[in-house]
Amino acid sequence: MLDLNSLLYPRSIAVVGASTQPDKVGGMPVRLLRELGYAGELYPVNPSSAEVQGLRAYGSIAAIGKPVDLAIVAVPAGASEDVMAQLGAHGTGAAVFFTSGFAEAGEAGVRMQERLARSAREAGVTLLGPNCLGAMNLRERMFATFSPIPLSGVPPVGEVGLVSQSGAFGAYAYALAREAGLGLSHWVTTGNEAGLQVADVIAWLANDANTRVILAYIEGCRDGARLREALAAARAAGKPVVITKVGTTAAGARSAQSHTASLTGEDAVYQAVFDAYGVHRAHTLEEFFRLGYVLSRGRRPALPPREPGQSVAAAAPLAIVTVSGGVGIMMADRAEELGLPLPAMPEHAAETLRTAIPFASTANPIDVTGQVVAQPRVFMEAIAGVARSGSYGCVTVFLAGGANAPRLWPELQQTIGTLADDPQAAPLLLAGIVDDDKRAWLESRGCLVFREPAHAVEAAATLARAAAMQGGDGAGTQADDRRQPTAVSLPRDLAPTATALSEAEAMQLLADAGIPVAPHGLAHDADEAVRIAEALGYPVVVKLCSREILHKSDVGGVALNLADAPSVRDAFGRMAQALAGARTEAGLPVPFEGVLVARMVRGWGEIMVGVRRDPVFGLVALAGIGGTAVEIFRQTACGLAPLSRAQARAMLVDSKAAALCEGHRGNPALNLDAAAQVLAAVSQLAARLGERLDTLEINPFIVSAQGLVAADAVVTLRCAQGRAT
């Protein structure tokens, strides 16, 4: 992890290119640091002015006479390299470069940025930017930015650290956080990321004592491993991470590429990364801040241990207490969409409520009706009863305008106050119209308040995820049930330029890794083909086997459902002939490697499983129902390879492939864990094959009474030198 203390807790700051005009890029940081109360040392550097905004100015970095923690640099792009050299020479800890005109401005800018980055690395200066809006530490009143936005107000100091690749997004987010009263610890924009990336800031915030929740905005990630390490660090520290990742659609991705030359990458892969590390994803700014609010202020529910394969939501029973039946239904709809169960009110509490309000509904939603106005005590008892019952993860309460009603508020205060002191009571999430002062009081007691009833329900799901993560959920599952590596490796005779294995070789790798494959043999002449077929039993399938020919059926290299020896002999002849006419990419004749004879495996469905190399995040696994379904519905699930069995199981469920395994249309049910283990084994095999592997695909995996059986396998390779061919 990079040390960002010089950047975010600087005891001394030099402003290089400090301007006497406070509204200029080089003047604003001086103005902000002076006016808003930064307590450290401040050194304006300006060769042509003895004084800057009432402070003594220095002619050069050298003239300061001692090392500073942070340099804020506002000089033309062309002078940046020289400034960096001076900073290095004088022991500067970190530097923020505002200047644009680097990688976003064409080829020359790219090279200039590379030189700046190299020079920073060599000098040991932590570099933020260039082309960024800077950084702030709200607690220290440290405003290393040229944005005038802090002048119109500063958000409260709090425990949410915010990092944004985009400066304009960061500024808007700052303004929205201020408006929402969301307490911030740090605010960092990374711009062109020549030095620090969003991932580095996340990793550092994970260890910052003043940060409890991390909000991040990214367009694209250049270094997948770095982001994964950062997310792992946050998870290990028990700090939730909320990410808004844009460029999720083709239109968005195109615009991201033209904007900052970021490759946004495939959204499903990002989602797989986020899922693997328990990241909370926000699709709108409203959701971004709402998640920040919920995770920084909300108490975590105490949840029962989960059963294998059970989702987090399914283990987080929710109570809905409402003064409006209609709004209760809206909330129940949202709960079901999120998978939160709604168990009925415990009998004792139900009886108390029914005695007091005979027409109240004691199912869940628990509807105390408009009677709440006349009988506030009954409402409060219902809330306290369910919160203390031990039957629920969270309790959501819709009280319309009730909190502001003079008769209700004191009762509510008393109830909330008592529950806040009871660590056994479930967290409360309120929805309704609540005056600001009352809202602040409720929040200070750990009771979150929402305008939108469905948001209270969503918060329950969010807090359940956070609680599961802090309970160690997900951490380590990648490793714990992974089998020990067996001896599998690529064939020794493989040329460095080979682009694929033959199907026989691919099948052998699967078999070596313990993955069930269709019984088969490799025939080099027609007699051998028939012998193999008769040993396997008819019907069989005959396929051309070659490292060179990937799309066998295009050249007539596949014959299915052959029922007797003459058919096999005939098929062998046709394959040999097809091969005779084939040419490699280099125009050479394709060598004969044999013909694969395999038993036709019968089943009632097909699953497709693939592993491929993502340019940013490395190996990712895909699974889904095969055939028309995968092509038309595109409902595949994606996970980082190698998969644990639990992850593989979740992918089978998410892609609905599990439905084929679990007694579809009266077929026998497969053991889903066994099926998941096969999927996990495929992903682990791919990982063990090392850097040369490009893709491994099994399509179809036949779903049969014998479990999953691979009926086809394709392995493609990258050149030995690393790059995909």
Add this chain to the structure above:
Amino acid sequence: MLDLNSLLYPRSIAVVGASTQPDKVGGMPVRLLRELGYAGELYPVNPSSAEVQGLRAYGSIAAIGKPVDLAIVAVPAGASEDVMAQLGAHGTGAAVFFTSGFAEAGEAGVRMQERLARSAREAGVTLLGPNCLGAMNLRERMFATFSPIPLSGVPPVGEVGLVSQSGAFGAYAYALAREAGLGLSHWVTTGNEAGLQVADVIAWLANDANTRVILAYIEGCRDGARLREALAAARAAGKPVVITKVGTTAAGARSAQSHTASLTGEDAVYQAVFDAYGVHRAHTLEEFFRLGYVLSRGRRPALPPREPGQSVAAAAPLAIVTVSGGVGIMMADRAEELGLPLPAMPEHAAETLRTAIPFASTANPIDVTGQVVAQPRVFMEAIAGVARSGSYGCVTVFLAGGANAPRLWPELQQTIGTLADDPQAAPLLLAGIVDDDKRAWLESRGCLVFREPAHAVEAAATLARAAAMQGGDGAGTQADDRRQPTAVSLPRDLAPTATALSEAEAMQLLADAGIPVAPHGLAHDADEAVRIAEALGYPVVVKLCSREILHKSDVGGVALNLADAPSVRDAFGRMAQALAGARTEAGLPVPFEGVLVARMVRGWGEIMVGVRRDPVFGLVALAGIGGTAVEIFRQTACGLAPLSRAQARAMLVDSKAAALCEGHRGNPALNLDAAAQVLAAVSQLAARLGERLDTLEINPFIVSAQGLVAADAVVTLRCAQGRAT
């Protein structure tokens, strides 16, 4: 349409059960009407007090001495019937009954409510309630409610009419509308709906001169035809309807049922109704009001005529102008999700922008960068350029905090002012932080303002839908391309208790209606079966044909892929034998109706098409990809039958069944309009079969080079007396 003028524009109001205590249910309406400035006549009715809250009170309704338009009734449930009789006797126009304890309180309450409703009908009194929170006309300061909520403030008078089945939802919505400054015309809660239903209020608002947009909340609809008529009236009047329909999930539906005994019905059917009438659906309260804001205040874009099969969104090109690349990407993501195209900036405007800001992006999103602060004029020219270019439906602009910047605001005002006067300019939708006074100014110029950038994009899609609807979209499409009825009818010899047709009869109906069916014949002995098979050509399928046996394969009544005469003969024998052992539901032997011999139709996919009778809305059609897909992915589309060809086409696209028809896996592409015509013809056949039809299902419809061919057909019936058996 019911006349609600007495209810919503009353010139005189009696409060029956008027209380001297202003906070009681019978006291609050008197207080509200007096304090808040209702200008009509007000008659408290109270037999035991000569004065009520400073007004002369009347001992009875008769004592008023003349008919009143509206009676507000706050008497115990037991006295309601008597009051209704008096109201009727004295010529009262409408009555609001607040009292609970009717249908929601058990069997006796149901009967009491039925008597109240009958008595209102007989007396010609328009009844709102019982168990409702009343109604308001904001313009007339008419507050016929016992909710104290108007005392703490009244929303501005505006053009949004709000009707809610739930009183508590209505009250909360009132408070939120007030807070959001959303202008309301009327506010109505319908409660138990013994008289007026939400549909009646929608229909009346559709003709109310002071209402431009209708917001409705419903839990369930008792009378589908009434709701459809109301929605048709709103569409004919060019008034958008926004509906929040709760109970969309199983959990929500259960809670709705226990709450008001509403059957929420199947959500897909409601969605089909909403789609048919261009209803805007809101899933959250925030969305409910945002749609109200957009539709009541937003200018409609001028859109080009749509091509056949083109969606509304696809014909509404959007411009995104942004000061932040990152936020522009978020907006582009949302545009793509909504199907709004993002064509590049017209060349002339692009050139102007590039000349002024060389590093601006002139693709779409159009990114003017942070440079906007230094060059506000360029930003304004870019906005005006795209708005006037004629290339876009709407123009969305993200300006962060820019509107509040002293240098930007006058420029923005000037640009918006000029564009507002230009009817050719595209509507502008802004996103950013804007002070309230500036926001009001922008809105007064038809320029909507959002905090969330994605909401500006959503507003563009909403306004495109509204424009399309006002352009006559959807209206009448149900009829215009429907074929003339041909002579199709159920067999004459059908018993009134028959529950199904035989497959031969069902196939004959399809053929009569011009729907392609697999060539087939009905055989009564084995020789005839073979003769038919040989005339059709092998392979054939042989199926037991019976009105009594619906699930043929359960009794061994289906033999597929028979290749020769002995197989056909053998299959015939087995079918006859299977029938011999079968019994009807009444335990009688099943009569022999013959065996169906049909050609095996070959294709590359299967579609499932069904029509069934929804208890609320009547016939609905379903379509989707057959086999595993329909069972596992459940991606079917649903529409009201009979379908127009355009609706059928949209259903094929939505369910992805169109993908099978359009050259899937290298198969020839079918004419999608022809396929849609077949689906429309099925729905029209079902409609023509009349009240006895319960379901008609074709599964599979084989997708083949000859188009769609029905390979199986099931028709089930209701008893002749109307009720489903």
